[in-house]
Amino acid sequence: MVERERDEGEAIALTGGGGGQLQQEGSVPGKAEGERDGKERDAEDEREEEKDRGDDEAAWSEIRLAIEELSPAQRRGGGGGAGDGKPAAASPPTLPFLALSHLLLRVLDKIGPTMAVLRLDVQRNIERLQELYLLDPAKYSTLTEIVEKEVKEGTARKVDSCARAVLWLARSMDFTIALLQRLEEDSDLAQLVEAAYEIALKLMPERRIFTSFLLGMGQDCSALKDDIERLVLLLRPLLDDIHSMMAKFRLDRLKST
Template sequence: MKRKMEERSGLRSAIEELSTLPKVEAAQYDLDAARIPTKPFLHVCTLILQVLDKIGPTMAVLRQDIHQNIQRLEVLCESNPTKYSNMIEILKKEDSEGSARDSTSCSRAILWLTRSMDFMVVLLQRLVKDPWQEMERAVEESYNVTLKQWHGWVSSAAFKVALKLVPDNETFITLLITNDQNWDNLREDMQTLVALLVPLLEHIHSILGAYRLDRLKST
């Protein structure tokens, strides 16, 4: 019960935190004026880890990457909490240093965390539309339209093998629903989270594009 309530609280907390952010425009290219709060971004990424845990071993590699990228950004933010409270400052710093494209850069961490959230948004959209669809197919199709084009053959092959371990849809939905809600409540929360995430992700992608980072593939 305690674990389920904590997870429920995390979902609502992420929604509430995203709700407090100012509205952004995806086409905003004024990098000096742009702002993407780092803390709420990492908060939502942590939520994604909780959902990926429900999918099981299939997402183990992706989950590890997300966790490492979150840690990388957290370490940098701790070095200067005020300056790096805006993710744009992180991108500016590494762009000026010429390190943004390095495999261990925080800029790449932002890129891959954004792509991971793209995957989760598409998966949640599919579940909201049809909660009883075949889970394996939903995960595979969500992966195909978000992450697959950026993964090398090793990651793609590993995903294809692990896909057979995805739980059935009823099991997955049951794991997501907490004791204080039903499917309608969960669906409403999922829709709200998606509605808040989509414009934020579009904005981040536009900024990454301005820094010429949006086409980078896995090394």
């Protein structure tokens, strides 16, 4: 019970405060509905504001936030290596995957309006997966549990399934990795995106401008390159686990429609 409440709290924080109903349902009987709850909410709001101010001051890039998100997942075994240096098979954790998906949205925002269609698709997939997760964070703590549920129900291949959402979010992260790894190449951003995603795009910012968007405060291009390499090393095992899981359930070749 304690573990589930903790997971729900993390998920609520992830969604930006959309879990007010869960918080009310979990309130302690006997409290005064007015003053005490109001004070607690005020105190919680102040703590969140202080955290936000600290985040703004740190001005971390999305890449460094992703690295920070992946590191605990690695320690929990969500992609840890075996003795031979190869990643051990793992059940991909849901909550870090959702957090990474939200960071993906922020990267797409930096590319510009050309990514509007892809961004909308990513947003819908996040919401679909998030909705199921919040129903029972303990039960759906891993993506394998979510996909396995739908496979048993015979709904995994449906257009609005969570299994399809997991697959396309993973593919979107594959695209992001390919794009970031090509930033050092001597070509403009439109060509990089086309090479990574195999589509022709317009209205792209210049590569140097996009690179500056990715930099955190006080961070230079050399540090960004190191961060990208570290992110790829951390994210690739998680994506490999997800693709292996989808292949196990014969869902790895699903198309968009």
